[in-house]
Amino acid sequence: MSTSYDCLLTLAVPEHLEEEMLDLLLAHEDLVSGFSVYAAEGLGSGAHLHTTLEKVRGRSHRRMITLLMQQSQAATLIDRIKVQVQSPEVIWWTTALTGFGRLA
Numbered sequence: 001m002s003t004s005y006d007c008l009l010t011l012a013v014p015e016h017l018e019e020e021m022l023d024l025l026l027a028h029e030d031l032v033s034g035f036s037v038y039a040a041e042g043l044g045s046g047a048h049l050h051t052t053l054e055k056v057r058g059r060s061h062r063r064m065i066t067l068l069m070q071q072s073q074a075a076t077l078i079d080r081i082k083v084q085v086q087s088p089e090v091i092w093w094t095t096a097l098t099g100f101g102r103l104a
Contacts (some may be wrong), residue, residue, distance in 0.1 A: 005068040005100045009077065012040070012091040014048065015061040024084055025065070031077045035067040048089050068100060 013021045018037075025032050041059040048060055069077070074094050081090070 005070060005097050007069055007071045007074050008095045008097050009067045009069050009074040010093050010095070011065040011067075011081075012042065013063045013065060014087070014089045015063060017085065017087065017090065018063045021063075021065065021081075021085065021090070024081060025067075025077075028077060028080060031069070031073045031080075032067060035065050037063055037065050040064045068097065 011021065022037065025035060040062045042062045051061075067074070067077075071094065078092055081092075
């Protein structure tokens, strides 16, 4: 896998789909070399509130997954994900990546 990354793919996933999404990403080793996952909360008109706690607080529990990729690979991965996870609650976006490296 190339380490010449030009984009950051971000997936915002509802907490209840976290394990399914992580398994899906791990199954696509041809495109995914690794990723980071962190907890987040979604607010606003697009937030789907599932649990009582979410309804009381007005925030949906989310997982943000970030992947360093090449833009063409990100598009391919999104197409694959859309086939296997068809949920309007999964949101994605890409951001241009102007630099990447390791300190040692």
